[in-house]
Amino acid sequence: MSVLFETSLGDLVIDLEVEQCPKTCENFLKLCKVYYYNLNAFFNVSKDFLAQAGDPTATGTGGESIWSYVASQEEKDAAAARYFAPEIVPKLKHTHKGTVSMAVAPSVNDEKGGCGSQFFITLADNIDYLDGKHAVFGHVVEGLETLDKLNDVFTDQDGRPFKDVRIRHVIILDDPFPDPSNLIQPPSSPTRPPDNSTRIAEDEDPLATLPDEEEERIRREKAAAASALTLEMVGDLPFANVRPPENVLFVCKLNPVTRDEDLELIFSRFGTIMSCQVIRDKKTGDSLQYAFIEFDKRDDAEQAYFKMQNVLVDDRRIWVDFSQSVARLNTSWSNNPKVGLHSKERGGFGGREDLEKTRRYRAAGRSDGRARDGYGMVFEVPDDRGTSRRSKRDRNMENPRDRRRRSASPRNRSRERRRSRDRHSRDHRSRR
Structure with a gap:
């Protein structure tokens, strides 16, 4: 036995x-x-x-x-x-x-x-x-x-x-004894040791050495994993093991005047484009001369990568590569006006709605075709009572018919009656 x-x-x-x-x-x-x-x-x-x-x-x-x-x-x-x-x-x-x-x-x-x-x-x-x-x-x-x-x-x-x-x-190999009536044999052997050992594992060789190239690769992988975990902790990455998308192209060396719709029009011949975004400075709104283009299919992105390399766009020869960035997964860094922070979205111009309003005001121009050289009171500013007060310039430029209509409103008529009553009371007291 x-x-x-x-x-x-x-x-x-x-x-x-x-x-x-x-x-x-x-x-x-x-x-x-x-x-x-x-x-x-x-x-x-x-x-x-x-x-x-x-x-x-x-x-x-x-x-x-x-x-x-x-x-x-x-x-x-x-x-x-x-x-x-x-x-x-x-x-x-x-x-x-x-x-x-x-x-x-x-x-x-x-x-x-x-x-x-x-x-x-x-x-x-x-x-x-x-x-x-x-x-x-x-x-x-x-x-x-x-x-x-x-x-x-x-x-x-x-x-x-x-x-x-x-x-x-x-x-x-041989067992001559009958099993006890209440003995239950487990379905399989355990896969983990029953003790919490901190010793060298029985299948580990502490003296094993690897080639220098392999050790350098492992060292780089560990360093990259540690860096990714740090970026996740500070909020720069959504999660540490995120990978860059394979259907997004990185385009750089752009002309500062190149717009989103320009790139989308040029690259749309390779396939359906989900998004095209020229990255801009958050404070000034100036183009940083690079963009991200997301295609619907990976094959379309590969075709655009091979065909658009070193192509002349707005008198600049662009450089195209596959995106290695995952920042676009974090919408807080987006400068797309369609992506906003307030309510459902975060956005504005470079994440700032005040710059987006400024851009729209500049783009609108004056009625005579000349660019605006002054800002004035473009937006209504709430006063201490919570109501909006308008600039004198805006009131002077107002249509007289609108001014009469506003003065004829019930609220304004009541205000005028109050002022007239107070004026008569002051005159009566002065005569006495």
Whole structure:
């Protein structure tokens, strides 16, 4: 009756003494069947002495028998002893290297000691010190070279290997014992170690080296990821792993007089354009001489990229490339008047509505065709009472008919009657 341990250092085949230690062997085999030992670490390795495992917490204080484990898995509050009495057979001794024994826990407070799930494998011959204290129940018959590797691992002052040595998988080669009626085998082996180890992983090589080019690439990727995370935290990126769109072109070296509609007209022959935007200074409204053009399809953007490179537009030879910017995903940086901050949108001219109003006022011009040289009171300015007052210039330029209509309104008639009444009262008091 035997089991196969697949460890990170090699395989171990253990023959069990089922006739002389039936209870101990049944406990060991059933724990193997429920994957209790899978991904367990050898948490205590003493050179030329022993290697201990079987504690899921890897602290030396955990572990339990199969009967206690089964009781803990049931829905009802079933109680079972954590340990069972050790089967110490006098003729089974720690004579040869590879002897497998159950560790016997001492009695602590009211809890009676005994055997649970922890076991150890001797790494040398003739360790008589352990005879009669721990229960021998098996021997390693294949994999002695694996024990040699285990004996040579580097450990800390507590005997824990700096690099984890784990039991990757357990295969039961022969099991003569029937399963307990309430034992439920998990559908699959665990994929994560049961302990929270901070040691070097058992599949990690700390001395492995990469070519200089590969190390530089990894370093750049890590630096880029850190920078992207920083930009996300300060709000410049919507999320750190954002990628630039593949259907947006970046056009630069533009003439300052080139407008959005000019570029859209020129590039529209390659396909449907979703948006075309010349980037402008937020304060002055001047063109920064580059733009972003978003196509409906990626193929259209690729065709425009190959056809429009170094083309003459408004006496300037433009440069076209695929956009590497994700700033357009953040509408707060848009200078498109259709995208606004107030209410539903953010916008204005470079994100400022006051500049947009100024631009519209300049573009409107005067009725005689000449550009406006003065601003005056273009917009109504609320006074202290919350009403709008108009400039004297605007009132003087008003149509006389509108002025009479405004004075004939009920509100103005009431105001005139009030003023007339106050004037008569002052005249009456002065005559007295």
